[in-house]
Amino acid sequence: MFLFGFMAIVLMSCLHMYRPPEFLGSPSRLYKLTATINEDVNKSKWECVVLTLYDSSYRKINTLQTGASNNMKWAADWYKGRDTIILNSKDIGVYAWRISNKKTLTLISVTNDIEVQANLIFERKYASQNN
Numbered sequence: 042m043f044l045f046g047f048m049a050i051v052l053m054s055c056l057h058m059y060r061p062p063e064f065l066g067s068p069s070r071l072y073k074l075t076a077t078i079n080e081d082v083n084k085s086k087w088e089c090v091v092l093t094l095y096d097s098s099y100r101k102i103n104t105l106q107t108g109a110s111n112n113m114k115w116a117a118d119w120y121k122g123r124d125t126i127i128l129n130s131k132d133i134g135v136y137a138w139r140i141s142n143k144k145t146l147t148l149i150s151v152t153n154d155i156e157v158q159a160n161l162i163f164e165r166k167y168a169s170q171n172n
Contacts (some may be wrong), residue, residue, distance in 0.1 A: 103146050135151050
């Protein structure tokens with residue numbers, strides 16, 4: 042009985058620790074996005090935000106190492122109404138990527154409108170922590 046109880050606790054701990062990535066659907070619904078933290082053996086970008094682009098069938102298209110540290114606050118999401126990804130990081134700033142015809146993420150200039158959207162994305166992510 043003790044062994045069964047111990048195994049149940051271990052299993053529940055493992056399930057609690059594993060957290061599947063959250064998929065963010067693009068405005069066109071053609072793409073999905075995850076923002077995860079690099080825990081690869083390559084320590085050069087350890088604990089940095091990684092953006093992964095998928096098609097609507099969850100097939101990986103492209104991965105981008107952002108260089109944004111998870112030790113600082115950050116938020117990523119889609120630009121309203123467009124298939125453009127915005128990252129707002131308190132250590133590297135605001136960046137935006139558009140999906141090219143070749144299905145790669147292409148860095149674009151940050152406009153005032155993207156900056157405003159980046160602040161909204163950030164505020165939405167951390168709103169519950171301010172209460």
